[in-house]
Structure formats: structure tokens, C-alpha cells
Amino acid sequence: MEVNTTTTTVPSGPPTRNHSYTQHRLHSERHSHNHSHGHFPSKTILIIIAFVTLVTVLFIIFVVLFLIRRQKSSSKNGTCEEDSRELHDTSSRLITSTTLNSSPDVKSGCLHGGNLSRTPAPKFRGVQVFTYRELEIATDGFSEANVIGSNGIIGGHGLIYRGVLSDGTLAAIKLLRTEGKQGERAFRIEVDLLSRLHSPHLVELLGYCADQHHRLLIFEYMPNGTLHYHLHTPNDQYQLLDWWARMRIALDCARALEFLHEHAVSPVIHRDFKSNNVLLDQNFRAKVSDFGLAKMGSEKRNGRVLGTTGYLAPEYATGKLTTKSDVYSYGVVLLELLTGRVPVDIKRAPGEHVLVSWALPRLTNREKVIEMVDPALRGQYSKKDLIQIAAIAAMCIQPEADYRPLMTDVVQSLIPLVRNQSSLSSSSSLRFQKQTPSPTH
Structure with a gap:
């Protein structure tokens, strides 16, 4: 029996239909891949530019704020230095x-x-x-x-x-x-x-x-001129200084010298403190002037004898210069306020020409102190305060500089007197207002 055998040859490649599909898919993927590669660099550049711009703007703002702050700080702190x-x-x-x-x-x-x-x-x-x-x-x-x-x-x-x-x-x-x-x-x-x-x-x-x-x-x-003219001018050109005004002036002058001696970086010695160099403002508050002879430095320096006769401390004869010399001059001005006399007056009786030598032995005697008071005050003063002022003046004009007080001590001694006078003036004014009858109609 004869068998007819047919050999079928299978092609090595895929079918034609499948091949076309595959080629089309590959072409589409290649096209898509090429398309995406064309747009990616543009987006990245835009993002980078935006980011850099933002950072730059923030940095500029920060720098401007820093400079403004630094300028304000330097204007406050640097100017003073x-x-x-x-x-x-x-x-x-x-x-x-x-x-x-x-x-x-x-x-x-x-x-x-x-x-x-x-x-x-x-x-x-x-x-x-x-x-x-x-x-x-x-x-x-x-x-x-x-x-x-x-x-x-x-x-x-x-x-x-x-x-x-x-x-x-x-x-x-x-x-x-x-x-x-x-x-x-x-x-x-x-x-x-x-x-x-x-x-x-x-x-x-x-x-x-x-x-x-x-x-x-x-x-x-200073509209009210010098203390000297108010104390020693005989006519009515200047207003009479009452006891209260004199105590305030004494305290103001003491504070001025305290400032020079104690609170300046280096002690300042005025060397010419006198009533002519004490000026009064519109409220009769005192300020010290004329520093042409002032000297800066520590105590106990030798210097020329400069100043005004009648106000010079005894140690000036030896050329020794200290802050205690100003204290002596202050004591003389305090005597002027108390007595109304000038430091040197040759028209007065023998023994009364020099104010300090005449006053010093009397300042510790209550009766004689009362006799020394300026007649222009007409008895309008506190006897208790008068005794204390006399004691302060006596200490300030001591011949030996070491026995004189510091101006700080003088200030502390005067403050209660002025404060008491202020309280008395206020209470007297209130009493006067209460006692004044109301007008009748």
C-alpha cells in the first residue's frame, strides 16, 4: 500500500499580518520616545530659571533689610562714639x-x-x-x-x-x-x-x-545778673533777696562746686569762685560762671597765686592748690549771703575791713551771729537755720585746709534747710488762703 507523504514547510518568520503589527507598534514606541525626549529639556530649564530667580529675589531682599538695620544701628551707636x-x-x-x-x-x-x-x-x-x-x-x-x-x-x-x-x-x-x-x-x-x-x-x-x-x-x-549786685547795690535797681532765696542760692552754688570737685572725670578747681561769678536766672536760681582760672587735676598741686582778694584761702600764699581752696571761697560767699557785706571794705571801722577775720570769732556765738545778719532782711529769717548756716560758714573758712568740709558734705547739710523753707513757704501760703475772708456782696 502506497502512502503519499506530503512535507509541509513552515516559514521561519512570523506571519505577514503579525509582522506588520509588530512593525507598527515598534514605530509608534520609537515615535513616542523621540517625542518625550524633545520636550523634557525645556521644562527642566524653565523650572531651574524660576527657582534661581526666586532665590535671587529673596537674597536681594535679605541684603537690603540687613543694610537698613545696620545703618540704623550705626546711626544710634556710632554717632556718639x-x-x-x-x-x-x-x-x-x-x-x-x-x-x-x-x-x-x-x-x-x-x-x-x-x-x-x-x-x-x-x-x-x-x-x-x-x-x-x-x-x-x-x-x-x-x-x-x-x-x-x-x-x-x-x-x-x-x-x-x-x-x-x-x-x-x-x-x-x-x-x-x-x-x-x-x-x-x-x-x-x-x-x-x-x-x-x-x-x-x-x-x-x-x-x-x-x-x-x-x-x-x-x-x-541770665536775666537777673550777678549775686554781687543783688547783695551790694545800694539803690533799688535790683530785687532784694529774702532769706529763702539766699538759702536756695547757697545750695545751688554748693552743688556747682560739688559737681566740679566730685563728679567730673578729673577734679576741677575753679580758683576764682566769688559772688561776681554767681549768675541768677529768671527764677533767681544760681549758676556758676567764669572758668578762665580753673585748673583740672588731682589735689595738692602747686600753682600760681591767682584769684580775687578777699576770697583767697591762706594756703594760696604757699602756692598750694586744692579743692579745699574753693571751699574757703564758698565760705566767703556764704558770709556775704548772711551779712550783706563785701569781703574787703576799707570804709568800715578798724577790725572790720576783712569780712572773714571779723566774722570767724563771732560765728560760734549765738547772740553775735544774730547781730551779724544783713539788716536788709529786717529780721525775716529762721534763727534755727541761721545758727546752722553760721556753723557751715565757720567750717568752710577754717585757716587749715584739712579742717574744711568737702562740698558734698556742705550740700547734704543745706538740703534739709532749703527743704524746710520750701515746706514753710507752702504751708504759710495755704494758711493765708484759708484765713483770707471771702468778699461780701
Whole structure:
């Protein structure tokens, strides 16, 4: 039996239909892959650019805020240090140079961190430099009608004028007639000291003029003049100082010297404290002026005998200079307030020419102290307070400097007296108001 065998050949590749499908799928995947590769770089770049831009903006904002904060901080803290350094440099030039070309300009509170005084210093706008022409205009050409006093200094003399500065400030303008090195030195010392020392009990220096050979000092205006004129002027030109006003003046002067001796960075010895250098404001509160003879430094230095006769302590004859010498001068002014007498008066009877030598043995005798009181007071004073004032004066004018008190002790002794007087004045005023009958209609 014959079997017919047919051999079937199977093709090696897939069917035609399957092959076309596969090719189409591969083509689609390749196209999709190429499409996605074309768009990915663009999105990434956009994201990166946006991120970098955001970071840059934030950084710029941060830098701007930092600079603003730093500028504010430097304006608050740096200015004060800068002004202090400027003052220190200027003050040094002021003492060593032969001509004054710059101003020791300072701001309140920047000087020594406010440690000069226990009492808050008044607002201080800074020492200004004026031209001679500006001051000539302020005083109407230094008219005689504007002369309000004169002031003698070692090596020269000067007239004091009332003037109105360009900003409307009323000022006392001292025109110095300096002669020689001593007068120039006095001018520089006063400018230097008052540029750095600020107290409500010292007359404020507003400015100065060192224009060519002209030397002028510009001070705050004190409308009631000097203590000397109020105590010793015979006519009715000045208002009589009652006991209460005299005690306040005594305390103000004591505080001024206490500030100079105890609260300045270096002790300052005034060397010419007297009633002529005590000025009174509109409320008859006292301020000390004229620092042309002042000396800075520690105690017990030798110095020239400078000052005013009648106010000089005995140790000046030996050339020894201490703060206790100012205490002696203060005691003399206290005697003036108590007695109404001048320190030296040759018109009086023998033995009464020099106030200190006449008063010292009487200050410890109650009856004699009462006889010493200024007749102008007409008995209107507290006898108890009078005895205490006499005791303070007796201590201040002791011949031996070591027996004199510190000005701090004098201040503490006077405070209760002034406080008591203030209380008595208030209670008297209240009693008067209660006792005054109401008007009848």
C-alpha cells in the first residue's frame, strides 16, 4: 500500500499580518520616545530659571533689610562714639595749638557716657563757632546800650553784651581784651572746660569766636545778673533777696562746686569762685560762671597765686592748690549771703575791713551771729537755720585746709534747710488762703 507523504514547510518568520503589527507598534514606541525626549529639556530649564530667580529675589531682599538695620544701628551707636572721639581730638588741639580753628562740638549724652554727674544734665545743643561779624550784628555793633556788665580776667579785661543770635536766642556775649599768653590761655581753658562739663548749676557756653585777633565767649543769658549786685547795690535797681532765696542760692552754688570737685572725670578747681561769678536766672536760681582760672587735676598741686582778694584761702600764699581752696571761697560767699557785706571794705571801722577775720570769732556765738545778719532782711529769717548756716560758714573758712568740709558734705547739710523753707513757704501760703475772708456782696 502506497502512502503519499506530503512535507509541509513552515516559514521561519512570523506571519505577514503579525509582522506588520509588530512593525507598527515598534514605530509608534520609537515615535513616542523621540517625542518625550524633545520636550523634557525645556521644562527642566524653565523650572531651574524660576527657582534661581526666586532665590535671587529673596537674597536681594535679605541684603537690603540687613543694610537698613545696620545703618540704623550705626546711626544710634556710632554717632556718639564718633562725636566723643572728635571732641577729644578737638579739645587736645584747643590746648596745644596757638590758634582756634575748630569747634569742640558735642551732643548731649555722648560725652563720657553721662557719668560726669549724678544730676541729669540739661539738653545741650553743642558749642558753636561764630564769626566776629555774626556777633557784631547780634549786639548792634557792640552798642553801649547792650552792655550788661564787665568782667576782669588775668592778662586782660572784657565787656559783656546782651545779644540776639541769628536763630533768635538771647545770649550774653563776652568780648575779651586779651593781653599776652595768660589771657589767651584763660580763653582756651574756659572754652575747653565748658565744652565738656555740663550741669544745671553751671552757666552754659553756647559758642565762641576766635576770628583773627578777636576772642569772644557766648553764654546763655541770665536775666537777673550777678549775686554781687543783688547783695551790694545800694539803690533799688535790683530785687532784694529774702532769706529763702539766699538759702536756695547757697545750695545751688554748693552743688556747682560739688559737681566740679566730685563728679567730673578729673577734679576741677575753679580758683576764682566769688559772688561776681554767681549768675541768677529768671527764677533767681544760681549758676556758676567764669572758668578762665580753673585748673583740672588731682589735689595738692602747686600753682600760681591767682584769684580775687578777699576770697583767697591762706594756703594760696604757699602756692598750694586744692579743692579745699574753693571751699574757703564758698565760705566767703556764704558770709556775704548772711551779712550783706563785701569781703574787703576799707570804709568800715578798724577790725572790720576783712569780712572773714571779723566774722570767724563771732560765728560760734549765738547772740553775735544774730547781730551779724544783713539788716536788709529786717529780721525775716529762721534763727534755727541761721545758727546752722553760721556753723557751715565757720567750717568752710577754717585757716587749715584739712579742717574744711568737702562740698558734698556742705550740700547734704543745706538740703534739709532749703527743704524746710520750701515746706514753710507752702504751708504759710495755704494758711493765708484759708484765713483770707471771702468778699461780701
